[in-house]
Amino acid sequence: MKISCQEASNICNKSQYKEASFWDIVKLRIHLLYCKACKQYSKKNSELTSMCDRAGLTMLSKDDKERMKRDLEKKF
Amino acid sequence: MAENELHPENWVDLYADYLFNYAVARVGDADLAKDLVQETFFAGLNSAKNFKGDAAERTWLISILKRKVIDHYRKINSKKGKAEVRINYSEDSEAEGDWLEQQVADPFSKDGDHIMENEELGLAIQDCISKLPQKQALAFKMKTIQGMGTEDICNELGINPSNLWVMIHRARTALMGCLNDNWF
Structure with missing residues (x-):
């Protein structure tokens, strides 16, 4: 059941995108019980996720950017 | 210069x-x-x-x-005439038939503050993202903003999943540090 800090951070990252399996999360939880550093990292990581959600980030699609680049280059 | x-x-x-x-x-x-x-x-x-x-x-x-x-x-x-304030009954919402007075913004609402704060937060995050190495920034944006699946991103960037997770890890760690300095 014991996992390394590297594994723990890996699971933690995946869980930010809901891609960690149930057992991975159980293993992570156990790890967080005794590892202060990972606990801190995990907290910060969740904070980052909630900030990104809150900020309602948007971006241009790849096609849009390509088109913009082409149009801009015509004017050079 | x-x-x-x-x-x-x-x-x-x-x-x-x-x-x-x-x-x-x-x-x-x-x-x-x-x-x-x-x-x-x-x-x-x-x-x-x-x-x-x-x-x-x-x-x-x-x-x-x-x-x-x-x-x-x-x-x-x-x-x-376009500058005049127009308030219409909204036809589709459940507020239909309510008095117009009931649709005025609540002066005690804190929503406006939140919207503005979130807008600034968005720019702060974009700012931090733009300081990342380009490929890392792209991977992070595809995953976090576009919500693409791991497999799709790997195909598009020509990397394997463990590469991707390493990039995401580095990006997230850098962003935490950057936001710590510039936001909190």
Whole structure:
């Protein structure tokens, strides 16, 4: 059941995108019980996720950017 | 001075998303925001000779975009009568049939503050993302903003999943540090 800090951070990252399996999360939880550093990292990581959600980030699609680049280059 | 020269060939990669976020927050329409960003780049190119180099490239582009947003609101309000306040019954919502008085904004609501704070937060995050190495930034944006699946991103970037997770890990760690310095 014991996992390394590297594994723990890996699971933690995946869980930010809901891609960690149930057992991975159980293993992570156990790890967080005794590892202060990972606990801190995990907290910060969740904070980052909630900030990104809150900020309602948007971006241009790849096609849009390509088109913009082409149009801009015509004017050079 | 090399730092404050213009490099229009990098504009789209470096600033398009930042400017786009800024514009979307102000005009509330993605297509319109896209046009404004494009116009900003054109205007920047046309007046490149006026760039004195005393501001960073991005600050300069933002100031152009600001003008574009203002011009946009001027234009849609220029015709007579368009400036008047129109309040209509909304037909589709459940508020139908309610008194107009019930639709006035709640003066004690804190929503406005939240919206503004989140807008600034968005720009702070974009700012931090733009400091990441380009490929890392792209991977992070595809995963977090576009919500793409791991497999799709790997195919598009030509990397394997463990590469991707390493990149995401580095990006997230850098962003936490950057936001710690610039936001909290």
